[in-house]
Amino acid sequence: MPSDPLVALRAGELRLVLAPAAGGSIASFTRAWNEGGRERELHWLRPASEEGLARRNPLAMASFPLLPFCNRIRDGRASFEGREIRFPPNHPAEPSPHPLHGIGWLRPWTVESASERQAVLTLQVDASEAWPWAFSARQVYKLEPEGLQVEMTLANEDHATMPAGIGHHPYFPHTPGTRITSPTRAMWRADAEVLPTGLDEGGPVPLLREGVELAQLDLDNNFVGWERTTRIDWPADDAGPARSLWMEAQPPLDYFVLYCPRQYPFFCAEPVSQCTDWLNLQAHYEAQVLGGTRIPPRESLGARFTLRPSL
Incomplete structure (x- = not known):
């Protein structure tokens, strides 16, 4: 079976490869340079596997978009302003009853434009029983010699207000000695099904604020009050x-x-x-610790983040 087309960007020593057919994902983000006459390559994100690309498996990519919601909805059931969400299980590899990561990661995206340093990917989704709002989405990947900027837009194409979440899912290499620093206010404790059970300001929260070796942690948790910055450090290897x-x-x-x-x-x-x-927790917690957005008809939600490598 022929491979799906990839989109390659370059700026200075940085390289970005996108896999539009695999959920509009990033396939790789690397530094490429010449050292002593030898071509070298360093991966800032875990690179996509050949099998993952062939299968269009976003879980095998370097990063993929999260929309129109992030992470899980309990049993795929929620209500919002008179409409019922009945989202089926959607994990490609596990029989979990809790759908996750939304819709965009499992749909092919269209390449609207691509140049040496920028690519624009778009997506159109019709309303369904799973998600009863029509929406469109757009990702703009901008590569500069200093780093990568990702801009996302989620637009409500329906005639009723839509609940919304948006984000991205980067995979980073975990090598011996990797450290992470990520200041937040509190962590959502989770049950065995990775669903929130309560907030905790202790545990990993102070460790992440000061910086901690990743090997000391064993987590699959949400954090609130994030200061919108995370630093990752890898030792020489x-x-x-x-x-x-x-x-x-x-x-x-x-x-x-x-x-x-x-x-x-x-x-x-x-x-x-x-x-x-977040939709099912609104009756029990204040909006500040839940997040989420209401998008009125014909309006949109935008988001932006950057990845800036440093040697």
Whole structure:
């Protein structure tokens, strides 16, 4: 079966490859340089596998978009201003009853335009029983020698107000000695099904604020009060010298997800606009700790974040 077309951007030593057919995902984000006459390559994100690209599997990509909601909705059931959400399970590899990450990650995106340093991907989704609002989405990937900027827009194409969440799902390499610093106010504790059960200002929260070696953590949790900045530090190794990456976001990406199971060669640090299952938690918690947005008809929600590598 022929491979789907990829979109390649370059700026200075940075390279970005997009996989529009695999959920509008990033396939790789790298530094390429010449050292002593030898071509070198360093991955800032976990690169997509050949099998993942062939199968259009977003879980095998470097990062994918989250919309029109982020993370899970309990049993795929929720109500919003007179409309019922009946979202079926959608995990490609697990039989979980709780659908996750929305719709965009499992649909092919259209390449609206592409140049050496910028690509625009778009998506149109009709209303359905799963998500009873029509919407459109747009991603603008801008690569500069200093880093990558991702702009996202989610537009309500329906005649009724739509609930919305937006974000991205980057996978980073987890090598020995990797450290992360990510200031937040509190963490959502989670049950065995990774659904929120309550807020905790202790535990990993002070560790992440000061900076912690990733191997000390074992998490799949949402955080509130994120200061919209995360720093990742890798020690020198066979892949390259000691290096860092800053992830910085703009509102409404005020929430943060950290997925870092022990023994995995990767971890996820996700800028998002709402916590897991926010629609079903509104009766019990204030909006400040839940996030989420109402988009009136014909209006839109925008989000932006950057990844800035440093050696």
